[in-house]
Amino acid sequence: KAGVTQTPRYLIKTRGQQVTLSCSPISGHRSVSWYQQTPGQGLQFLFEYFSETQRNKGNFPGRFSGRQFSNSRSEMNVSTLELGDSALYLCASSLGRATLGEQYFGPGTRLTVT
Amino acid sequence: GENVEQHPSTLSVQEGDSAVIKCTYSDSASNYFPWYKQELGKGPQLIIDIRSNVGEKKDQRIAVTLNKTAKHFSLHITETQPEDSAVYFCAANTNAGKSTFGDGTTLTVKP
Numbered sequence: 001k002a003g004v005t006q007t008p009r010y011l012i013k014t015r016g017q018q019v020t021l022s023c024s025p026i027s028g029h030r031s032v033s034w035y036q037q038t039p040g041q042g043l044q045f046l047f048e049y050f051s052e053t054q055r056n057k058g059n060f061p062g063r064f065s066g067r068q069f070s071n072s073r074s075e076m077n078v079s080t081l082e083l084g085d086s087a088l089y090l091c092a093s094s095l096g097r098a099t100l101g102e103q104y105f106g107p108g109t110r111l112t113v114t
Numbered sequence: 115g116e117n118v119e120q121h122p123s124t125l126s127v128q129e130g131d132s133a134v135i136k137c138t139y140s141d142s143a144s145n146y147f148p149w150y151k152q153e154l155g156k157g158p159q160l161i162i163d164i165r166s167n168v169g170e171k172k173d174q175r176i177a178v179t180l181n182k183t184a185k186h187f188s189l190h191i192t193e194t195q196p197e198d199s200a201v202y203f204c205a206a207n208t209n210a211g212k213s214t215f216g217d218g219t220t221l222t223v224k225p
Contacts, residue, residue: 004157033213043158043203043215056211090157099207100146105157 002027004093004106012112018079021109025072025093031055032074033098034066037088037108046089048098049074055097078111086113116141118206120216127194128224135219137204138186144206144214149178149189152201152218161202162189194223 005024013019025032034046045058049068066076072093078085088110092103117140127133137147145166150158164171164178164187171178175194180187191198204216 042217045213045215048211092157097211099211099213100209102160102163103148105150105159107155107157 004091004104006089006091006106006109008109009107010110010112012114013081014114015081015083017081018077019081019111021076021078021089021091021111023074023076023091023093023106025074025091026104029093029095029104030072031094031096031098032068032072033092033094033103034074034076035090035092036060037090038086043090046076050097056099081113083113086111116144116206116208116212116214118204118214118216120204120219122219123217124220124222126222126224129194129196131194133189133191133194133198133221133223135189135202135204135221136186137188137206137216138184139206139214140185141206141208141212141214142185143208143210144185144212145209146207147178147180147187148205148207150203150205152203154200158203191221194221196223196225199223 007022031050033048048056052068063079068074088108090108092105094103119138148163152158177190201218207213
């Protein structure tokens with residue numbers, strides 16, 4: 001079974017631009033969660049999508065948004081990029097709700113904002 | 115909100131020794147506690163988990179213990195090997211959908 005895939009793996013953007021990251025979950029998994037990982041703040045929860053609906057949201061500004069499609073693939077969008085948005089963005093998929101069972105992480109997208 | 119403290123932040127052991135990483139959580143509603151291993155350039159990988167109705171769980175060289183009263187849980191790795199070197203994260207999850215991670219422990223196993 002193929003694992004969680006994320007595209008692109010690396011991205012360089014300029015302050016003020018916007019970016020869209022993509023995540024394809026493990027086949028059959030209905031939940032996709034997004035996390036931001038930085039050396040200073042660690043792993044922080046962004047949001048979870050389950051059956052195309054956002055079920056939970058972390059403490060991030062409205063510039064961070066996401067969506068999930070009927071095939072469970074998910075995209076995350078960050079508008080008006082700031083230098084502090086430079087991070088590794090991870091997505092994780094799970095069969096059911098994310099916090100109730102096993103999550104499988106993708107390799108992440110390394111975003112650098114200059 | 116939930117706070118998860120993880121100690122130590124770095125741990126260095128000799129190959130064959132045991133390693134113990136401890137986490138403390140604050141939200142009594144937390145009921146699912148996974149541990150992840152993250153190697154360089156990869157995403158975190160679930161290595162073991164425990165639910166609040168269980169006190170201990172073991173999987174070969176890895177074990178996790180949970181003390182609900184004290185709100186802490188620990189990861190134990192026995193007979194460490196160089197390939198165990200990685201960053202380890204604990205997390206505390208609630209049914210309400212909150213997932214809080216510890217800051218991570220960098221484990222180095224010296225051959």
